[in-house]
Amino acid sequence: MINDRELVSAIVYTFIAFILLTVSLLVFIYYSRKKIIQKEIEKKDLEIKYQKEMLNAAILTQEKERKRIARDLHDDISSKINIISLNSHFLTVPNLSEQEIKNITSNIVDVSAKVLESTRRISHDLLPPIFEEFGIHVAIEELCSNYTIPGDLMVNYSNPFKQEIFDEIDRKTHLHLFRIIQELVNNSIKHGKATKIDIYLEKKKKNRLLKYKDNGVGFDMQKENAKKGLGMKNIESRVEFLDGKFKFDSAVNQGVQVTLSF
Ligand SMILES: Nc1ncnc2c1ncn2[C@@H]1O[C@H](COP(=O)(O)OP(=O)(O)OP(=O)(O)O)[C@@H](O)[C@H]1O
Ligand SMILES: [Mg+2]
Structure with a gap:
């Protein structure tokens, strides 16, 4: 008990x-x-x-x-x-x-x-005037022909459906995409000494895709001297503005590959 x-x-x-x-x-x-x-x-x-x-x-x-x-x-x-x-x-x-x-x-x-x-x-x-009149598709074609030097530098652009990828309402964002492409091309020429650049653009329903690559010298992305300059930082803030996903790949002698979906 x-x-x-x-x-x-x-x-x-x-x-x-x-x-x-x-x-x-x-x-x-x-x-x-x-x-x-x-x-x-x-x-x-x-x-x-x-x-x-x-x-x-x-x-x-x-x-x-x-x-x-x-x-x-x-x-x-x-x-x-x-x-x-x-x-x-x-x-x-x-x-x-x-x-x-x-x-x-x-x-x-x-x-x-x-x-x-x-x-x-x-x-x-x-402001490239071609935008207002003909849209980004034609603006990129013009950019490619401006940069191409036969025998030295080939800048190709393909857009499988030859389509304008922006609607009237989001026209104000197309300049961001254009400036991104412009900076990528400038870098490929300036740093990569590329002789061939490929730009691919398409739109599937609401999703747009940019694929970009060059055959230049590329660079080691881990190295200290490969630090982002103003150009890459600007690309990042434009990507943010586009609410996009950006992937940048490069290695020594492997050129540069970029995809952007937004
Ligand atoms: N396509 C490329 N090929 C080789 N190296 C590249 C390429 N793109 C970028 N880089 C490397 O990345 C670095 C950063 O590029 P970024 O555009 O930010 O700066 P920058 O071109 O040096 O200067 P800025 O664009 O401000 O005039 C470059 O200095 C270079 O080392
Ligand atoms: Mg740059």
Whole structure:
């Protein structure tokens, strides 16, 4: 028979054990929650850092672009307009011979034509006009023919259904894709010394796919000197804008292969 004392002490021990269990459970929950929260904070910090880097890259590119436009305007436009202005003043000098007038006028005509060509080039660089009229399909075809040098560099573009891959509503995103392709091509030429570049584009229902490859020297993606420059960072932020998945592969002497689905 259990006596009263034993019963009381059994109850007390059970109670103490219960309290201990509850306390340790609470402590465990507290610390594991703390750990989870800490992990979340670290993840958020990383995200913020990445976004800051992207923003930084975007700002730097904008600055670089502004400098380039300023330089183009200064070197290509201002200097030529100066020449035109100077020549126009010469024309007002009294007693010029017919030959002198002819020379000055032809100089003005020549330089004006160059100014026109420069303004056309600068504005085309800013926004290829072909986009608005014909869409990205034709814009890429034009880019390929601009870069192709027979015998030295072949830039192929294939789009199996010859289709425009953007609808009217998402037309504003097509410039991102075009700039991505432009940077990839520039890198293939500048770093890869490629002689053959293949661009493939298709659209299946709502999904679009870009496949890109070059036959250049490639590079070791693990190496320190293969660090992302502004170009690759810009590609990443454009991919993010397109809400796409980007895969970049390369190795020494293996060229570069890229897929982008969005
Ligand atoms: N197609 C390629 N072939 C060989 N190396 C490449 C290729 N694309 C990129 N790289 C390597 O990746 C690096 C980063 O490229 P990224 O475009 O970011 O910078 P960059 O071209 O050096 O400078 P920026 O584009 O800002 O003018 C390059 O310096 C180069 O080493
Ligand atoms: Mg680059």
